[in-house]
Amino acid sequence: MLLIPCPHCGPRSELEFHCGGEAHIARPTNPAATGDQRWAEYLFYRSNTKGVHAERWLHVHGCGRWFNVRRDTISDRFVTADQIRSAEEGS
Amino acid sequence: MQSNRLPIGGRVDRSRRLRFRFNGTVIHGFAGDTVASALLANGVSLVGRSFKYHRPRGILCHGSEEPNALLQVDRGPGRVDPNNRATITEVTEGLTVASQNHWPSLEHDIGAINDWLSPIFTAGFYYKTFMWPRALWDKVYEPLIRAAAGLGVAPKEADADRYAQRYAHCDVLIVGAGPAGLAAALAASTSGQRVILADEQAEFGGTLLHDTGSMIQGMQAAGWLVGTVAALADCRNVRLLPRTTAFGYYNHNHVALLERVTDHLADPASGLPRERLWQVRAKQVVLATGAHERPLAFADNDRPGIMLAESIRAFINRYAVVPGHRIVFATSGASAYRAAADARAAGVEVVVVDVRPVAACGPELALLRAEGVEVLTGHTVLGSTGRKRVRGLIVAPVDADGRIGIRRKLTCDAVGLSGGWTPAVHLFSQSRGKLTFDTAIDAYRPGRSVQAERSAGAANGSYELTTCLAEGWEAGLRATGRDGARSFRVSPATPTGFVAVRVLPGEGNGRAFIDFQNDVTAKDIRLAVREGFESVEHIKRYTTTGMATDQGKTSNMTALGLLSETLSRPVAQVGTTTFRPPYTPVSFGALTGAARGALFEPVRKAPLHDWAAARGAVFEPVDRWLRARYFPRPGEDMRAAVSRECRAVRSSVGILDASTLGKIEVVGPDAAEFLNRLYINGWTKLAPGRCRYGVMPKEDGYIFDDGVVARLAAERFHVTTTTGGAARVLDHMEEYLQTEWPNLKVFLTSTTEQWAVIALQGPKARQVITPLVDGIDMSAAVFPHMAVRTGRICGVPTRLFRVSFTGELGYEINLPASQAALVWDAVYAGGEPYGIEPYGTEAMHVLRAERGFIIVGQETDGTVAPDDVGLSGMIADAKPDFVGKRSLARPDLMAAGRKQLVGLLTEVPGVVLDEGAQVVENPGQPALGHVTSAYWSDACGRSIALALVAGGRARHGQVLHVTTQAGFTAVRVTEPVFFDAGAERVHG
Amino acid sequence: MGEAGIAILPLAPSARFSLRLAAAVVEIGEAGGFWLDIPINTCHVAGERMTVRLGPNEWLLFGPQADAIRHDVAATLGDRFFSLVDVGDRDLAFAVAGIHARDVINGGCPLDLDDIVFPAGSASRTLLGKAQIVLIRPGAERLYRIECGRSFALYVRAYLENIAHEFLRSPGSGILA
Structure with missing residues (x-):
């Protein structure tokens, strides 16, 4: 059971979280102009990193916020945890 | 006695x-x-x-x-x-x-x-014998093996005990309350930080519980123990957990402990759980888990009465029990001498057989001989005699070249074996710490840590009592962020050191057991190597050494050593098998905790559940909800009840508790734009006070959820979802809002449980409801189908939807959940002159299927796109983008021959198809799809079915075949609408 | 009650709103008697009104009068972008009190409830067994308020009672209807 550093709530049990998979998979800005191959990569292709891996978590049973972390998939050590900020929250 | x-x-x-x-x-x-x-x-x-x-x-x-x-x-x-x-x-x-x-x-x-x-029955016996003939496997071999296999008998009755679980947090968790663990706890306790000390034994002390000879700080070990435990018990920051085994060490210092709460009590107080599973999250962990003694391997080394030397010492000193009156200690190391001395002090006749030559022995030899004990150094054990109890040990001198001298039989009624010690590194290894093989102690010991933990004492390969105490103290200090050392005065010095002997010389033809629990002998391991096995993991599985309930705690190191000898490869290169949780067996009860019976998972009851239950409803689980499926009258079966309920809705009026529908309040200036991006439909032009049925795909283009969305005001929408989709739709919306479009000014709030929903459906619905409503013009012209109004019903504030999932004129009355029963009763009373009937989910399914309305999760399965179910007309083409739009143009979704929603009418009208049944052109041909819904329809006077069939829309009028329990039945493909094809009744 | 071994009792209905507001707006400090500018995972009690901040832009507001709350908050926030949704009937609440309150809650809740980590004024969304709850500790005494979805209340209560069983022998303990 991981101890996940929520940027808003501090370290919490993995029980409270939902894993959102690999982070920084940007949605193509113009899907209609995106070719099949590129679209398939966006939808389905994910890396399977051994080592430091960027991933998204949702603190679903906590503050309800999505955030990004970088986790070492070998040791499970969290390297960083960052909130996803909106413009109105400042950056 | x-x-x-x-x-x-x-x-x-x-x-x-x-x-x-x-x-x-x-x-x-x-x-x-x-x-x-x-x-x-x-x-x-x-x-x-x-x-x-x-x-x-x-x-x-x-x-x-x-x-x-x-x-x-x-x-x-x-x-x-x-x-x-x-x-x-x-x-x-x-x-x-x-x-x-x-x-x-x-x-x-x-x-x-x-x-x-x-x-x-040698190594790999099962694999070799039962491979052939294959035909005998099912009928003969498997039943035989199953009957003979396994330890003990599985209980036949449900477990009568309660089991508890507890989450706990601490700064320092110390596993093991022997000398190292106690010293660690003492040191850690002075920090004021939160300390948990757990030990699997009933009493704290570990080896100190049977150490009658050692003096610590001038006190007898037992006295030091009493003082230490008392001091720890006085510390408010220290939690002491005896009878508690740390069995699993997981990520981020999450350690699972099993506390045995009542098994030691003949008459436990009521309410106490039998066991408690502790899930501890520790900032630091100190592993003081001790070491296991190894037996020696020689022919027939397994007879009753043959024990570990230190265990004999424990039985004598701790329990005042002498396992025999003439005991032979066979050893390859020093610690057994102390066991022999204690046995002798207890009045037992003692002989020591030491495989080591005199030169390899330490001061323990002279000390014991000075007490007059016979010690045979440089001797091997060739075998034992006796059947149900050991009666003698055959020993003989052995020289440096392994030559065996003249045998001699030592009569005895118990034997103490000591083949050296193995640190209990199980938890360290589970923590993913790296083990290193230390030839000086012939064992794997903790190397580099991966988590915030440290080992101390025998678990760390340190066997002298004074070192155990000092290491424990230092570990306790360091775990609390401090540095420092302390020496503990201990006398006399602990006799340590042993010579690693895998199998005693001259084992001959007898069976020298390595793993007692799995009956693995030295021969089995050698045979496995001869047959080509080299990997320690393969040898384990082939011979079964180190498996089952004890996981080879006494045998693994000997097995590894023997493997190393047989392979002529150093132990460090042979490696070791992976240590996995649990350290010792854990009951299913403890793992389950409270989650059984009614507490297995939340069973959610809708606001009008009690009314339905009193009315004799039959319930069905929908997601975690219990929903009324139908309301049978005496003597009615399901079909009769459902037909009656459907008839009421079609001819007069029916009432349904629809409260389980998911609801989300979407608020903000960008609310319509937000919904535009999530549904295939357009929302910008939906006027306040109007509703629209929406379909929500995921990014892959497949239908994810559906439901009616009402625009209450320009910037406020009341979104409904399917019953099972409530949480995941909100999560899906939040994900896009937070991660893709954080600049949209929208907020989402779950209101599923705020609003109870009473669906009132049927041609008389308006007559029933109108007298109860305040502040809403109910006339058809002003309050049309797919509109929403706010006002009061029976004085209770309501969001009144005019919507229909039945094809009839109907309303869904949303009310604050606490007021639901009051309004339900009033509506029901108002409907009685019209013959109102409560209806359940089954009638709801039939009514919507007659009209061809899909249910997400029934007509869809995660691979169904809007066009597949005939909903592509709802796609707002003007929208440049929405989630899933691009995927609708994926080659797969554009391909011809996709499965499409059709209606199926059986050629024999009375036959109701099975949901899930396969659809084929003719028997023997490949499946074209499957039946998604099938019912008896009272309104149609025959059975109806919906199905997903390859190229289905082009097959209208075709005769296909559907599998049945008995074979196949013929069906005709139709439009997926069976009643009121012109959709006129909703406007009534 | 604080001295009891363990007591579990359902709390009377309360008006309850979910307030969503851009985090940058918290500088207004207080809205209609609700203190918004408090740290995430804390609560603030002012008279009969209690504010719980669950996230950067999410608050729960409690008080006796729904209409008054709606009016007061809207009046303060004016035309700022916010969402105020009545959830008074969405959730139900229990009090868990007594010297064993933490032991009982930690029987199904993974939070660290130590005074240092979860002091008076703490509040958080979390789990109890398989149900999501909001756990609120308004004051220094060992009294916790548990909020759960209306249809989860039977489960939450039965779960708490199941754990509390072993502590019911302590003086003053009880489960109130």
Whole structure:
């Protein structure tokens, strides 16, 4: 059971979280102009990193916020945890 | 009685006599006894049969590593538990225990024939024998193996006990309360930080519980122990957990502990759980888990009465039990000398056989000889005699070249073996720490840590008492962020050191057991190597060494050493098998905790559940909800009840509790734009006060959820979802809002449980409801189909939707949940003149299927796109983008021959198809799709069905075939609408 | 009640709103008697009104009068972008009190409830067994308020009672209807 550093709530049990998979998979800005191959990569292709891996978590049973972390998939050590900020929250 | 009990000494309470039954015989013991110590006190040495050969076996150890003495424990109905180790099962008054693995009795066991057949039961026996002939497997081999396999008997009744779980957090978790763990706790306790000290034994102390000779800081070990435990008990920041085994070490210092709460109590107070699973999150962990002694391998080294040397010492000193009156200690190291000395002090006749030559022995040799004990150095053990109890040991001198001298038989009634020690590195290894092989102690010891933990004492390979204390202290300090050392005065010095001997020279033709629990012999391991196995993981699986309940705690190092010798490869290169949780067996009850019966998971009841239950409704689970499926009258079956309910809705009026629908309040200036991006539909032009049915795909283009969305105001929408989709739709929306479009000014709030929903459907619905409503013009012209109004009903504020999932004129009355019953009763009373009927989910399904409305999760399965179910007309083409739009143009979704929603009418109108049945062109041909919904339709007077069929829309009018229980039945493909094809009734 | 071994009791209905507001707006400090500018995972009690901040832009507002709360908050926030949703009937609440309150809650809740980590004024969304709850500790005494979805209340209560069983022998303990 991981101890996940929520940027808003501090370290919490993995029980409270939902894993959102690999982070920084940007949605193509113009899907209609995106070719099949590129679209398939966006939808389905994910890396399977051994080592430091960027991933998204949702603190679903906590503050309800999505955030990004970088986790070492070998040791499970969290390297960083960052909130996803909106413009109105400042950056 | 208790013929082997010493008159004085030990930690048992002679004033509290206890009786228990072992295989039907009453055995007497004292408070403080384990079943093992009480059996030994009564001269019982045969306590079980071995797993494979059914050889007579006794008690080997005094702790949780015991491989042999496994008992079926019976504490009454529903409290039967197999595979309890006699060595940690505490005696309670009236306890019933029985040995395992024998029939018809322990003394006369038919399975013992396996012992004579042993030449064929070698390593890999099952693999080799049962591979052929294949035909015999199902009927002969498998039943035989299943009957013979397994330890103990699975309980037949439901577990009558309660089990608790507890989450706990601490700064320092110390596992093991022997000298190292106690010293660590002492040091850590002074920091004021939160400390948990857990030990699997009933009493704290570890080896100090049977160390009658050592002095610590000028005090007898037992006295130091009392003072130390008392000091720790006084610390408010220290939680002491005896009878608590740390069995699993997981990520981020998450350690699972099993506390045995009541098994040691004859009459536990009501309410106490039998066991408690602690899930501890520790900032730092100190592992002071001690070490396991190794037996020696020689022919017939498994006879009852042959035990570990240190265990004999423990039985004598801690339990005041002498396992024999003439004991031979066979050893390859120094620690057994202290056991021999303590046995001699207890009045036992003692001989020591040491495989080491004199030159390899330490000062322990001279000390013991000075006491007049016969010590045969440079001797090997060739075998043992006796059947159900050891009667003698055959020993002989052995020289440096392995030449065996003249044999001699040493008569005895017990034997103490010591083949050295192995640190208990299980938890360290589970923590993913790196083990390193240390030739100086012939064992793997903790190397580099991966988590915030440190090992101390014997677990770290340090066996001197003074070192254990010092290492423990330092570990306790460091775990609390401090530095420092402290030395503990200990006398006399602990005799340590041993020579690693895998198999004693001259084992001859007998069987030298390495793994007692799995009956693995030295020969088995050598045979496995000869057959080509080299990897330690493969050898484990092929020979079964190190498996089952003890996980080879006493045997693994010897097996590894033997493998290393046989492969002529250093142990460090042979490696070791992976240590996995649990360290010792854990009951399913503890893992389950409260989550059984009614607490297995939340069962959600809708606001009008009680009304439906009182009305005799039959319920069905929908997601975690219980929903009323139908309301049978006396004598009615489901079809009759559902037909009656459907008739009421079609002809007059029906009422349904639809509260379980998911609801989300979407608020903000960008709310319409947000919904535009999530649904295939457009929302910008939806006027306040109007509703629209929306379909929500995921990014892959497949339908994810659907429901009616109402625009309450320009910037406020009331979104409904399917019952099962409520949470995941909100999560989906939040994900896009937060991660893709954080600049949209929208907020989402779950209101599923805020609003109860009463669906009132049927041509008389307006007449029923109008008298109850305030502030809403109910006339059809002003309040049309797919509109929403706010006002009051029966004085209660309502969001009144005019919507229909039945095809009839209808309303969904949203009310604050606490007011639902009041309004329901009033509406129901108002409907009685019209013959109102409550209807359930089954009638709802039939009514919507008659109109061809899909149910997400029934007509869709995660691979169905809007066009597949005929909804592509709802796609707002003007929108440049929405989630899933691009995927609708994926080649797969554009391909011809996709499965499409159709109606199926059976050629025989009375036949109702099975949902899930396969659709084929003709019997014998490949499936074209499957039936998604099938019902008897009262309105149509025949059966109806919906199906997904390849190229279905082009097949209207075709005759296809559908699988049935008996074979196939013919169906005709139609439009997926069976009633009111013009959709006129909703406007009534 | 604070001295009891363990007591579990359902709390009377309360008006309850979910307030969503851009985090940058918290500088207004207080809205209609609700203190918004408090740290995430804390609560603030002012008279009969209690504010719980669950996230950067999410608050729960409690008080006796729904209409008054709606009016007061809207009046303060004016035309700022916010969402105020009545959830008074969405959730139900229990009090868990007594010297064993933490032991009982930690029987199904993974939070660290130590005074240092979860002091008076703490509040958080979390789990109890398989149900999502909001756990609120308004004051220094060992009294916790548990909020759960209406249809989860039977489960939450039965779960708490199941754990509380072993503590019911302590003086003053009880489960109130």
